[in-house]
Amino acid sequence: MKSSNKIYTYDEVYKLINCDIERIKDYVNHFRLQKIGRNKLSDASVQEIASIQSAIKKISQDICSNEAFPIKQSEIILKKSFSGGEIDSGVSEFVNNRLLANCVWINEQEYARMCVNALRTVMTTVASDFGSSRQRDFGQLWADKTRGYLGEIAFVKFLKEKWGIDSNLGHDEGTIDEYKLLDIHQVQINGHWRSPNIKIGIKATKWNGIWLDIPGAQFNHSDIHVLVKVGTGRDHLFSFFKEISVFKDKILRKGVEVGSLNQDEANYLYESLPSYTNIPAYICGFVKSNEIYTPLSYGGKKGRTNYTITAWKGFYDQIRDLDKVKKQESVNKAEFEGIRNFSHSGYVFNTGNLLWKKNDWDSIIEKL
Numbered sequence: 001m002k003s004s005n006k007i008y009t010y011d012e013v014y015k016l017i018n019c020d021i022e023r024i025k026d027y028v029n030h031f032r033l034q035k036i037g038r039n040k041l042s043d044a045s046v047q048e049i050a051s052i053q054s055a056i057k058k059i060s061q062d063i064c065s066n067e068a069f070p071i072k073q074s075e076i077i078l079k080k081s082f083s084g085g086e087i088d089s090g091v092s093e094f095v096n097n098r099l100l101a102n103c104v105w106i107n108e109q110e111y112a113r114m115c116v117n118a119l120r121t122v123m124t125t126v127a128s129d130f131g132s133s134r135q136r137d138f139g140q141l142w143a144d145k146t147r148g149y150l151g152e153i154a155f156v157k158f159l160k161e162k163w164g165i166d167s168n169l170g171h172d173e174g175t176i177d178e179y180k181l182l183d184i185h186q187v188q189i190n191g192h193w194r195s196p197n198i199k200i201g202i203k204a205t206k207w208n209g210i211w212l213d214i215p216g217a218q219f220n221h222s223d224i225h226v227l228v229k230v231g232t233g234r235d236h237l238f239s240f241f242k243e244i245s246v247f248k249d250k251i252l253r254k255g256v257e258v259g260s261l262n263q264d265e266a267n268y269l270y271e272s273l274p275s276y277t278n279i280p281a282y283i284c285g286f287v288k289s290n291e292i293y294t295p296l297s298y299g300g301k302k303g304r305t306n307y308t309i310t311a312w313k314g315f316y317d318q319i320r321d322l323d324k325v326k327k328q329e330s331v332n333k334a335e336f337e338g339i340r341n342f343s344h345s346g347y348v349f350n351t352g353n354l355l356w357k358k359n360d361w362d363s364i365i366e367k368l
Helices: 009-019 021-030 043-062 070-083 091-102 110-120 140-163 236-243 247-259 261-270 322-328 358-365
Strands: 008-011 038-040 104-105 166-169 184-189 193-196 200-205 210-213 224-230 279-288 298-303 307-318 333-336 346-350
Touching: 008 009, 008 043, 009 038, 009 043, 009 184, 009 333, 009 358, 021 070, 038 043, 043 070, 043 091, 043 247, 091 279, 104 110, 104 140, 110 140, 110 210, 110 236, 110 358, 140 166, 140 184, 140 236, 140 279, 140 358, 200 210, 210 224, 236 247, 279 307, 279 358, 307 322, 322 333
Parallel strands: 200 224, 307 333
Antiparallel strands: 008 038, 104 279, 166 184, 184 193, 210 346, 224 279, 298 307, 307 346
């Protein structure tokens, strides 16, 4: 479609590109597309909606095909990538050149290794959230630790698939106060295993994560900090347990034995549980700890009385910086997109401020 000066009503857009009106409104609001009046769109905006549709379809086919609701999950991925500032040259270019180009897949054996490694270390980890008195139970702590380790094995695969470099992880035990971002402990260069020449910290988040935040004391423990988005929901442990017959052969069988349910009910529950499928992981990018970051380097959206921070690059003072933003923007309230505030001071980066291009990675690989 060539761009023109034509103006379209929402009904006309629906007929032209087969996109329902509620979804059109949602895309217009979230992706900040140009509106003409209350319910009309420019030709450029219509073309952008068509590109968004195509991008979501491609994500649903290439990344989310195993999801129960692939279109919905694909919309979350694209929307959060936009919110984080990752999409700066059009959605198609983002999907093809950044998202898909930096994705790897975690298979069942790799999941099993990370799950067991997490279990081995979680027993000695203090079960509390950073900066919070809210205690996490063992199951939640294990699931969270496993997701973190999945981010690490994803980066190991990334090094292997993109640069042919084998590497090993180190999973150290310790309390949260002692916890340092986990490094790649060994790399194989020219057939020889050795310690890497730079320290690489890896942090994992879900698909909806748009922030890389690192407590201040930990920032200098690594030379670079990598953010990996891991495609796990809250049920990833359950799907793995189903795959290895924990439910069918143990829990549900015991339920039938003790009379809690009959065999038909056990079969129904088993079939209702999510099945394990290979997990996508998107290596979103990295930051360098030796860079000089300008204080209060931020961007965002200003409303009548509030300011939403959508970009941050560098150190964040959890006590003072939001007040500085409020004063600078002349608003009553300032908060971060999606999370309102961080529970600690440290270094904060939105995903759009991460380094991710091939030449960025090449500069890191040369130093390994």
